[in-house]
Amino acid sequence: MTRHLAGSRPSDILGFFCFGGSILSGGVAMASAMTRLGRRGIGSARWSSMAVAGQQSRASHSFTLPDLDYDYGELEPAISGEIMKLHHTKHHQTYITNFVKALEQLEQAEKDGNAEAIVKLQGAINFNGGGHVNHSIFWKNLAPSKSGGGEPPEGKLASAIKDEFGSLEKLIAKMNADGAALQGSGWVWLGLNKDLKQLAVQTTANQDPLASKGLVPLLGIDVWEHAYYLQYKNVKPDYLKNIWKVINWSDVSSRYEANL
Amino acid sequence: MSAVVAKFELPPLPYEMNALEPFMSKTTLEFHWGKHQRAYIDNLNKQISGTELESLKLEDIITKTYGGGNAQPAFNNAAQAWNHDFFFHSMTAKGGKAPSGDISGLINRDLGSYDNFVKEFKAAATTQFGSGWAWLSLKDGKLIVQKTANAVNPLVSGETPLLVLDVWEHAYYLDFQNRRPDYVETFLRELVNWDTVNARLETATAKL
Numbered sequence: 001m002t003r004h005l006a007g008s009r010p011s012d013i014l015g016f017f018c019f020g021g022s023i024l025s026g027g028v029a030m031a032s033a034m035t036r037l038g039r040r041g042i043g044s045a046r047w048s049s050m051a052v053a054g055q056q057s058r059a060s061h062s063f064t065l066p067d068l069d070y071d072y073g074e075l076e077p078a079i080s081g082e083i084m085k086l087h088h089t090k091h092h093q094t095y096i097t098n099f100v101k102a103l104e105q106l107e108q109a110e111k112d113g114n115a116e117a118i119v120k121l122q123g124a125i126n127f128n129g130g131g132h133v134n135h136s137i138f139w140k141n142l143a144p145s146k147s148g149g150g151e152p153p154e155g156k157l158a159s160a161i162k163d164e165f166g167s168l169e170k171l172i173a174k175m176n177a178d179g180a181a182l183q184g185s186g187w188v189w190l191g192l193n194k195d196l197k198q199l200a201v202q203t204t205a206n207q208d209p210l211a212s213k214g215l216v217p218l219l220g221i222d223v224w225e226h227a228y229y230l231q232y233k234n235v236k237p238d239y240l241k242n243i244w245k246v247i248n249w250s251d252v253s254s255r256y257e258a259n260l
Numbered sequence: 261m262s263a264v265v266a267k268f269e270l271p272p273l274p275y276e277m278n279a280l281e282p283f284m285s286k287t288t289l290e291f292h293w294g295k296h297q298r299a300y301i302d303n304l305n306k307q308i309s310g311t312e313l314e315s316l317k318l319e320d321i322i323t324k325t326y327g328g329g330n331a332q333p334a335f336n337n338a339a340q341a342w343n344h345d346f347f348f349h350s351m352t353a354k355g356g357k358a359p360s361g362d363i364s365g366l367i368n369r370d371l372g373s374y375d376n377f378v379k380e381f382k383a384a385a386t387t388q389f390g391s392g393w394a395w396l397s398l399k400d401g402k403l404i405v406q407k408t409a410n411a412v413n414p415l416v417s418g419e420t421p422l423l424v425l426d427v428w429e430h431a432y433y434l435d436f437q438n439r440r441p442d443y444v445e446t447f448l449r450e451l452v453n454w455d456t457v458n459a460r461l462e463t464a465t466a467k468l
Contacts, residue, residue, distance in 0.1 A: 090438040127389045183336050184410035185390035185429070206390035224390075225429035226438065234295040234430065 063100055065093050066136050074144035078242040080231045088139070091226055095131030095207070102128060130207035134187060134220055141219050143248035153249040157218075157256045164199040174201050175221065176240040185224040190252070191215030192259050216259045219252045267305045268318065270298050271345050279353045283450040288434045296430055297344040304337035318342050319415060326416040339411035343393060346413075347426045352453035359454035363422070363461055370403035378448055380405040381425075385444040388427050394444075396423040396457070398464055420464045422457050 068088060073081030102124040109117035143149035152168055153161065165171040171190070178201055179188035186205045193200055193215055202213050210217040221243060228239035273293050278286040304321075308314045313321050313334055322342060325335035358364070358374040371377045377396070384407040385394035392409040398420040406414065407427075414421045425431075425447050432443035 086437055094438065123389070184392075225433060229430060229433045230437075233291050234299070 063096050063132060065089075065096055066139065068139050070142075070144050070147065074146075075142060075149070075246045078246045079142075079228075079239075083226075083228065083230050086230075087135075087222075087226060092132070092135040095128045095135065098124065099128035099132050127207050130209045133209050134207055134217075134222070137217055138220050138222055140251045141221075141248055142243075142246050143251070145245060147248075148250055149246040149248055150244065151249060153253055155253060155257075156260070157249070157253040160199050160256065171201070172244055176237065178203050179221055179223045179240050180237050182223055187220045187222055187224075189215070189217055189221075190219040191217055192256060194259055197260065216255070218255045218259075219247065268301050268341065270301050273348055275351075275353060280351060280451060283446050284351070285435050288431075291434070292344070292426075292431060293348065297341065297348075300337045300340040300344065304334060304341055307334045307337060322413070322415055326412075336411045339413055339416075342415070343411065343413050343424065344426070346421065347393075347424050347431075349456055350423050350425070350453055351447070351451040352455070354450075355454065356448055356450040356452045359452075359457065361454065361458040362465075363454060363457050366403050366461070371405070377405065381448065382441070382444050385425055385427050386441050391428040394425045394427060395421050397421045398461070420460075422460045422464070423452065 065088070068084075071081075072084040072088070075081075075084060102121055106118060106121050106125065109121060152158070158168070161168055161171050165174065175188050175190065182188065182203050184205065186203055186208075187210075188203050189201065189210045191200050191202050191210050191213070192198070199218075200215055202210065202215055204210055204213065210220070221240070223236065223240075228236065232239040270293075273289065277289045277293075280289070308321065311334075313324065316324065318338060318341065321334060321338040325332040325338060327335070359367070364374070367374055367377045371380060381394055381396065384405050388394060388407040388409065390409065392407055393413065395406050395408065395414055397404055397406060397414045399414075399417075403422075404419075406419075408414070413424075425444065427440060427444075432440060436443040436446075
């Protein structure tokens with residue numbers, strides 16, 4: 001199982017090598033990074049956008065698909081390996097590819113002083129960037145049961161859940177009800193109101209980040225149909241019921257404590 | 261004694277479940293019609309039972325509950341029930357490609373050419389972020405291509421839809437997974453029921 005270098009994320013590493021470095025060292029760094037990430041599968045579109053990014057000065061073009069901390073099949077039977085692979089290598093990757101493309105177009109529009117184009121690009125930036133942000137959180141929120149997935153929260157988060165919702169079961173019931181009731185595409189979140197130091201359940205539409213509701217995201221459940229359709233078809237409630245078996249409460253706790 | 265009010269029924273598909281294969285699978289239609297559309301209708305009936313909406317036509321429920329975007333609960337189920345029936349009838353086996361008949365002339369007049377219609381329709385269908393629909397509609401007597409989110413349809417804006425493509429993921433995920441552009445191209449190339457579009461156009465023009 002691949003692990004990130006301690007304290008750094010792939011996008012940090014690649015961003016460093018892309019920014020201001022020589023093309024040769026950038027290329028070598030990218031090649032080795034590609035090999036390390038290779039077993040997750042790299043789409044050729046990302047390779048070409050990475051090759052371009054290595055020759056540009058903006059580190060913002062170095063957004064890359066983060067590794068999962070587990071293999072695609074390790075969340076079964078809650079979420080199928082088929083879904084995990086598509087969700088990661090196609091859906092999340094496409095958000096990143098289109099985010100990078102939109103940022104490149106934004107840079108050009110800024111150079112051109114084209115205000116109309118700048119405004120027009122915001123939709124694509126928000127949607128695809130939001131997709132990248134949300135999915136990056138989601139992969140960390142999940143873990144195989146052998147790595148602690150499904151084990152209930154402890155410590156400060158557990159107390160906070162009890163205070164706010166009465167019990168973990170009640171929190172789960174609320175998130176499942178709100179997730180099931182969501183019309184169209186979106187997410188159901190456990191978030192933190194930092195000012196009030198209060199937990200809240202909140203849904204967002206499409207790829208709107210939870211920050212747009214003034215909350216810090218702790219746990220997000222993707223209820224876009226692509227997150228469950230191949231396995232659960234129209235029965236979204238079954239997906240919601242089962243996903244709790246692979247929720248990585250340790251990650252959720254870390255986010256909670258980091259934001260208190 | 262209370263009046264007997266007819267509930268909405270799930271309209272039958274205008275073809276067999278396997279009729280659109282290999283371009284839209286039998287399994288997709290079994291779920292899309294048999295589960296998704298059926299659920300919208302069942303849930304709509306439950307929602308409107310005992311309310312003033314119960315006696316209205318489906319189109320009237322849609323426009324009444326839309327609320328300018330601040331929709332009442334029944335809007336979603338009513339609009340989705342209508343949208344799906346309109347969608348299934350927008351398709352036929354051995355359909356697609358360039359049309360003949362009156363719609364052809366209007367496409368050239370208002371959208372430039374069939375190729376330009378394809379370009380605009382593909383763009384609308386593939387850039388609808390999240391769930392929604394891509395439409396060919398009449399607006400003030402002119403053809404337009406438009407996209408709507410979630411359950412919204414052109415009826416709420418007083419426009420007349422002629423053709424629709426469902427771009428909710430459930431419409432294409434079993435057959436195309438994430439490849440929405442392939443799904444859209446396949447629909448345009450193989451499935452569009454231009455006879456139905458011409459019939460809808462005729463009805464709309466007769467009303468003008």
